[in-house]
Amino acid sequence: MTHQTHAYHMVNPSPWPLTGALSALLMTSGLTMWFHFNSGTLLTLGLLTNSLTMYQWWRDVVRESTFQGHHTAVVQTGLRYGMILFIMSEVFFFAGFFWAFYHSSLAPTPNLGGYWPPAGINPLNPMEVPLLNTLVLLASGVSITWAHHSLMEGNRKHSLQALLITISLGIYFTLLQTSEYFEASFTISDGIYGSTFFVATGFHGLHVMIGSTFLTICFLRQLKFHFTSKHHFGFEAAAWYWHFVDVVWLFLYISIYWWGS
Amino acid sequence: MASRLLCRAGELAAQALRASGPRGAAAVRSMASGGGVPTDEEQATGLEREVLMAARKGLDPYNILPPKGASGTREDPNLVPSITNKRIVGCICEEDNSTVIWFWLHKGDIQRCPNCGAHYKLVPHQLAH
Numbered sequence: 298m299t300h301q302t303h304a305y306h307m308v309n310p311s312p313w314p315l316t317g318a319l320s321a322l323l324m325t326s327g328l329t330m331w332f333h334f335n336s337g338t339l340l341t342l343g344l345l346t347n348s349l350t351m352y353q354w355w356r357d358v359v360r361e362s363t364f365q366g367h368h369t370a371v372v373q374t375g376l377r378y379g380m381i382l383f384i385m386s387e388v389f390f391f392a393g394f395f396w397a398f399y400h401s402s403l404a405p406t407p408n409l410g411g412y413w414p415p416a417g418i419n420p421l422n423p424m425e426v427p428l429l430n431t432l433v434l435l436a437s438g439v440s441i442t443w444a445h446h447s448l449m450e451g452n453r454k455h456s457l458q459a460l461l462i463t464i465s466l467g468i469y470f471t472l473l474q475t476s477e478y479f480e481a482s483f484t485i486s487d488g489i490y491g492s493t494f495f496v497a498t499g500f501h502g503l504h505v506m507i508g509s510t511f512l513t514i515c516f517l518r519q520l521k522f523h524f525t526s527k528h529h530f531g532f533e534a535a536a537w538y539w540h541f542v543d544v545v546w547l548f549l550y551i552s553i554y555w556w557g558s
Numbered sequence: 559m560a561s562r563l564l565c566r567a568g569e570l571a572a573q574a575l576r577a578s579g580p581r582g583a584a585a586v587r588s589m590a591s592g593g594g595v596p597t598d599e600e601q602a603t604g605l606e607r608e609v610l611m612a613a614r615k616g617l618d619p620y621n622i623l624p625p626k627g628a629s630g631t632r633e634d635p636n637l638v639p640s641i642t643n644k645r646i647v648g649c650i651c652e653e654d655n656s657t658v659i660w661f662w663l664h665k666g667d668i669q670r671c672p673n674c675g676a677h678y679k680l681v682p683h684q685l686a687h
Contacts, residue, residue, distance in 0.1 A: 302641075304609055304620040366604020371622060453594030525598045528606075 304369040306361065313354040320346035355514075359531075363523045373530050380534045384541050387504070391545050394497040395552060401489045402557055409488065413557065418490045419482045420558040426477050427554045430470055434543045437466035441512075441536050448519070451526045460516045463539070467509035474502050494553060501545050508542045511535040630676030635668050637681050647671075647678055 301307065320343050327340030362368040368376070402413045410416035421427060444459030478495075485495040515535045518524060524532055602610050605620070612619050628636045638645055643665040648658040651674035659673045665680045 302619075302621055304605065304622050306605075364603070366602060366606040369606050369609050369620070369622075447593075448595060451593040451595040451597070455593075456595065522596055522601075525596045525601050527598050528602070 304371050305375075306367040306369075306372045308361070311354070311357065313350050313357070316346060317350040317354070320344075320350050323347075359518070359523065363518075368528075368530070373528070376530055376534070380537060384537060387541065391497070391500070391548075394493070394500065395548065398493040398497060398553060398557070401493060409490075413490075415488055415490050418487065420490075421477060421481060421554065423550070423554040423558055426473055427550060430473055430477075431546065431550050433466050433470045433473070434546050437463045437470075438540060438543050440466065441539055445532065445536055448524060448529055448532060449526055453519075457516065457519060460512060460519060464509055464512050464516060467505055467512065467539075471502065471505055471509070474498070474505075497549060497553060501542070501549055504542050504545065508535070508539045511538055627676075630671075630674075630678075632668065632677050635677035635679040638663055638678055639681050639683050640665075641683055643680070643682060645680060649674065649676060649678075651676070 323339055323343030323346060325343075327337075327343040330336045330339045405411055405413045405415060414420045440459050440462040444456050444463060447453075447455035447459055483491050483494070485491045512535050515524075515532045518531065523529075598606075598610060609620055609622065625636075625638075628634050630636055636647075638647060640663075644662050646660060647663045648660050649671040650658055651671065659671055661669070661672060663669055663678050663680050665682055668677050668679045670677055
């Protein structure tokens with residue numbers, strides 16, 4: 298039997314890329330059916346198969362790395378590049394929505410009244426809940442840094458505590474933002490203001506939920522002793538993603554909530 | 559619902575913290591140094607562990623580091639191991655050159671880099687393990 302003479306990971310054949318692609322098809326066509334024909338079946342099926350794919354794929358990555366030891370330093374380097382490139386793609390995703398916001402708000406059209414916020418729009422007070430949200434996310438950035446250092450220093454209790462605080466702050470943000478969505482006097486269909494506001498903050502909120510989920514997985518893995526003091530890339534990736542989410546919020550707050558009011 | 563979720567998370571955390579408390583301390587501390595987080599020494603497994611252990615002894619069985627260049631003369635050619643009868647060589651003629659000179663090195667005669675003339679010889683191996 299021949300063994301490899303390199304330190305890379307030649308992954309075994311896996312069904313998850315296929316099920317992931319199929320779930321993407323089901324989700325997109327499902328959205329169409331939901332939007333246009335008031336039917337949620339395909340979409341539900343798509344979301345279900347997507348969740349199953351993600352769960353099983355990432356479960357397999359944990360098996361390959363923590364339990365089988367395939368993640369050597371060079372493999373980890375590749376994963377780092379991958380996560381950085383992914384986050385960069387998300388930066389460009391949000392850049393589009395900021396472009397849209399600035400395009401419309403820097404030169405408000407006559408039908409808006411020629412000013413921004415447009416006529417009839419009562420924006421949220423940036424000094425109220427939005428400011429609290431800013432502090433909540435900034436604090437979560439501090440707590441996740443504490444968690445990381447605790448992990449590197451070998452302190453299990455503190456790393457779990459700090460991770461829990463970070464996750465709690467993330468959930469708190471989501472709850473606050475949800476209540477703001479209900480309290481706002483404007484909706485997504487209130488002209489370009491509503492569109493830019495809810496699409497940009499809405500996608501941000503979705504990313505907060507994704508980040509919180511990622512952090513929760515890290516919490517569970519840390520409970521089960523998966524991470525070592527030197528090797529814990531899953532945690533680092535979650536932390537990078539969380540900081541990215543925080544930075545996007547800061548841009549949202551400054552641009553849409555503050556300057557845009 | 560949110561408070562129920564928070565309570566559940568709190569229970570999980572409390573359970574975890576209890577595990578690192580007085581009764582669980584022995585179990586946690588005996589398996590990991592100091593504060594309860596395992597080290598690579600204790601927990602690394604598989605190829606990762608092999609590479610770690612070998613690196614401690616100054617060995618590189620999985621060719622992670624670039625090969626050390628020989629002087630490249632006819633008497634002291636660069637010996638290139640291969641499991642077949644040919645292998646691609648990338649010659650960085652001078653340090654920090656960004657243009658790498660690529661060529662196939664075949665079993666048999668010593669070949670020279672088409673750019674700098676350094677000598678290379680293929681050394682066929684049977685894969686031992």
